[in-house]
Amino acid sequence: MGQGQRGSKDKKSKETKRDDSPAPEDGAKCRVCRFPLLVALLQLLLGVAVTAVAFLMLAISPSLLARETPHWAGIIMCLVSILGFILYCINYQPDERTSLQFIVKLLYFVLCTTGLVISVLVVAFAGHHHSQNRSLACKQEGGDCVCVLNESDPIARTFTYQEVSDCRSITETLPLYFLIQIFLNLAQALVCNVAAFIMWKDRYQVFYSGLQISAPSTQLWQRV
Structure with a gap:
C-alpha cells in the first residue's frame, strides 16, 4: 500500500507540474528592460561625436550642405538615447502591463529602427562625398x-x-572628416540594430504552442 500511495502521489505531482502554465518571469531575473542603460549610453556618446564632427566640418566652410554635415543624425541619436534612459528608469512589468511601459518600448523600437536607417543613409552620403572630394582639383x-x-x-x-x-582643408581635411563620419555612423547603425533586435526578441521570442497537455482548464498551456 505504501508503494501504491507513493506512486499515486508522484503521478499526481508530475501531472500538476505539467499542467502548470509558465509563471511570469521574476523582475529580479528579467533584465530585458534593464538593457537600455549600456545601449543608450553608447547611443548618446556616438550621437555627440557625430554632431561634434559635423560642426567641425561646417567650420571649414559654410557652403557645405546639410547632407555633408550630418549633425541632424547625431541629434536624433541623442534623442533616442534619452528615450532609452527613460525606459531604463521605468519599473519592469511582465507582458507590458502598464500603458506607459508599452508606449515607451514601442517608441524606442521605432526610433532605433529609424536611427538605423538614418545612419545607413549618412554612411552612403559620406562615402560618396569622400570619394568625390579625393578627386577634386x-x-x-x-x-x-x-x-x-x-x-x-x-x-x-x-x-x-x-x-x-x-x-588643402577641402582636399585633405574634409575627406578625413567624411571617413570619421562613416565609422561613427556604422557604429550607430550597429548599436541601433542590436537595440531593435533585443526589443523584438523580448516581445516575440517566447510564445505558446496552444497545445493542451493533460490540463483540466483551457487556460493552461505548454511553453515552448
Missing part, C-alpha cells in the same frame, strides 16, 4: 576655394567653397 580665388572634378573638361561641374583660406 582646387585653386584659391580670393577668400574662396573653387574646385572642379576634371580640370581638362571646360564644362566640368564646379564646386565653390566660401570662406576657405586654404584649399
Whole structure:
C-alpha cells in the first residue's frame, strides 16, 4: 500500500507540474528592460561625436550642405538615447502591463529602427562625398576655394567653397572628416540594430504552442 500511495502521489505531482502554465518571469531575473542603460549610453556618446564632427566640418566652410554635415543624425541619436534612459528608469512589468511601459518600448523600437536607417543613409552620403572630394582639383580665388572634378573638361561641374583660406582643408581635411563620419555612423547603425533586435526578441521570442497537455482548464498551456 505504501508503494501504491507513493506512486499515486508522484503521478499526481508530475501531472500538476505539467499542467502548470509558465509563471511570469521574476523582475529580479528579467533584465530585458534593464538593457537600455549600456545601449543608450553608447547611443548618446556616438550621437555627440557625430554632431561634434559635423560642426567641425561646417567650420571649414559654410557652403557645405546639410547632407555633408550630418549633425541632424547625431541629434536624433541623442534623442533616442534619452528615450532609452527613460525606459531604463521605468519599473519592469511582465507582458507590458502598464500603458506607459508599452508606449515607451514601442517608441524606442521605432526610433532605433529609424536611427538605423538614418545612419545607413549618412554612411552612403559620406562615402560618396569622400570619394568625390579625393578627386577634386582646387585653386584659391580670393577668400574662396573653387574646385572642379576634371580640370581638362571646360564644362566640368564646379564646386565653390566660401570662406576657405586654404584649399588643402577641402582636399585633405574634409575627406578625413567624411571617413570619421562613416565609422561613427556604422557604429550607430550597429548599436541601433542590436537595440531593435533585443526589443523584438523580448516581445516575440517566447510564445505558446496552444497545445493542451493533460490540463483540466483551457487556460493552461505548454511553453515552448
